Amino acid sequence: MSAVLTTNAKPERSRGVWHAAGRRLRADKVGMVAMAIVVCFLILVLATGLGWIASDWQEEKGVPNAPPTLMGPAPPEATGVIVSPKGPNVDLSDIDPLAPKYKEWAERASQFKTTEVVKAETLPLGGDRLGRHVLAKVLKGAEVSIMVGLLAALVATLIGTVLGSISGFFGGRIGDFMEWVYNVFTAMPNILLIFSFAVIFGRGVGSVVMILGLTGWTGTYRLVRAEFIKHRGREYVRSAEAIGASRFSRMFKHILPNVSHVALVQLSLSVVSFLKSEVILSYLGLGVGVDQVSWGTMLSEAQGELILGYWWQLAAVASFMAVFVTAFALFTDALRDALDPKLRGLE
DSSP, X not given: OOOOOOOOOOOOOOOOHHHHHHHHHHHOHHHHHHHHHHHXXXXXXXXXXXXXXXXXXXXXXXXXXXXXXXXXXXXXXXXXXXXXXOOOSSOOTTTOTTHHHHHHXXXXXXXXXXXXXXXXXXXXXXXXXXXXXXXXXXXXHHHHHHHHHHHHHHHHHHHHHHHHHHHHHHOHHHXXXXXXXXXXXXXXXXXXXXXXHHXXXXXXXXXXXXXXXXXXXXXXXXXXXXXXXXXXXXXXXXXXXXTTOOHHHIIIIIIHHHXXXXXXXXXXXXXXXXXXXXXXXXXXXXXXXXXXXXXXXHHHHHHXXXXXXXXXXXXXXXXXXXXXXXXXXXHHHHHHHHHOGGGTTOO
């Protein structure tokens, strides 16, 4: 009598590269803290974009250059408002014949005139030269600067990935032409190239995104092109060609998923770089429009205020920018380590 052994156990399915990368990323404590900070900033950007917070950043909330305070509204003397005069307290009849009438006139005027006292609101980060709330400005500026950095990085990564894919896959004359275009863009100093495009496109958020996107794709192009040259001759690509897969299919359905980690890491690296570029452009008056605010325009305003001893706007911008840039850089390092192909065998 023979026994037949049967089992219902299914073979364990590979969870894939992205699952392994996610597990490595979650194991990086510093990277997770940095990601949490970045997510908080993105939530602030979304809230300001929808008008939930900082929608009144252009309104005057206090006296010009009001210092930071957490103690509520300031007294009338601190606001610079002069209370309506009630006449002199000294006898001026010897030198002014109308002095006896002052008291009578003041009493009559008090029947029709009320004293208006304007009190400043609580300004945790102080006010600017127009009395606007620095906290509201720095949050609205974060929306503009971070949005420009993200969108410009997305445009540059998309351009660099497409051009690098075409150049690396086809080679030949197409690859030579792409290399010529690449060399033209990299032959000029990047900052001069940005200024040249800024003169053409003008000011505004959309213009800054296009300027940075059209001048910042070269790094992604170089890396993606090298990966496509390495992968186009591998067995899985040859097998796809043998079964009749088109060039488009081989490029974007077979090779691109295997090199997407390069584009993703380059995207995250470009965000910080483009954010800094936007700050420089706005600081020099070539970035966002005059009716908008960004971290660059706030730094430009703070330069003149610092000379007069009003340091709080500069401190607010520098603190917010330093926290975001540092957190995003640490998150990018953790993401790059998690997606590094050399670590895939260390599970």
